[in-house]
Amino acid sequence: MHRPFVDLLDRNLDHAAAFTDRFDxxxxxxxxxxxTVCCSDSRVLQDHIWGNDTPGQLFTCGNIGNRVVDRTAAGDVVSGDVLYPIVHTGTETVVVVGHTGCGAVTAAYDDLTDGIDEPPGIERCLDLLEPQLEAGVDALPDGLDRAAAIDRLVEYNVDRQVDFLVESDEVPAEVEVVGVVYDFQDVYSGQRGEVHVINVDGERDPDALRATHPDIESRIERLWTY
Known part of the structure; x- marks a missing residue:
């Protein structure tokens, strides 16, 4: 048995001791x-970034590229992972969580610009992600280095996922959809680990968002307004 997993089991005992009365x-x-719809990345601790230690508080979904779109024979639909809590548990807020330096966005960018070879499972994920990013790649400002281009596409991807939810008939109008970026690479103005709000219900203009949501105006920040 590999030692890292044995260590996880040991730490689980600490978790169980601390949480024994939190499931009642x-x-x-x-x-x-x-x-929350987060990117599947070991650097993004889905509950911990919110300081959450309460079972039942967050319904967490994860996939590469924080995607909300799935493809069926009938066309593109909201992924069941995201739709389930909305339909069956009364959840009224969806938060799409991108992150700086996203590997999925990087892979999609590379595939759209140069072409890459990935195993079929990863290729399917990119096939779902790339249609959301293609126009964003074409619209990138001139003169950006690779890292800066990727981080702007991270925002663009979050915007597209938010748009898909807002425009879907499957998501009730009263459900609020928020797009954020988690920064652990000193890209935004806050400290490492801060979440920055970039989109609420399809509105992505920072000034408009601050005017509408003054209670969180210090947390609203974008790299790219297009």
Whole structure:
């Protein structure tokens, strides 16, 4: 047995001891107020970035590229991972969480610009992600280095995922959809690990967002307004 997994089991005992009485209210059902859609990246600790240690508070989804889109024979639909808590548990806030230096966005950028070879499972994920990014790659400002281009496409991807949810008939109009970027690479003005709000219900202009949401105006920041 590889030692890292044995270490995880040991730390799970600490978790179990700390959480033993925290599951009483969620034994029979869950009603999380928020569903988060995060990128599957070991650097993005999906619950910990919010300081969450309460079972039933967050419904967390993860995939490469923080995608909300799935493809069926009938066309593109909202992924069931995201739709389930909205339809069945009464969740009224969706948060799409991109992050700086995203490997999925980087791979999609490379594939769209030069072409890359990936295993079929990864290729399918890129096939779902790339249509959201293609116009963004074409619209990138001139003179950006690679890292700066990727981080702007991270924002662009979050915007497209938010748009898909806002425009979907499957998501009730009263559900609020928020797009954010988690920064651990000193790209935004805050400290490492801060979440920056870039989009609310399809509105992405920072000034308009600050005017509408003054309670979070210090947390609203974008790299790219297009």
């Amino acid at each position: 209210d969620v034994q029979d059902a869950q009603h999380p107020p928020v569903v």
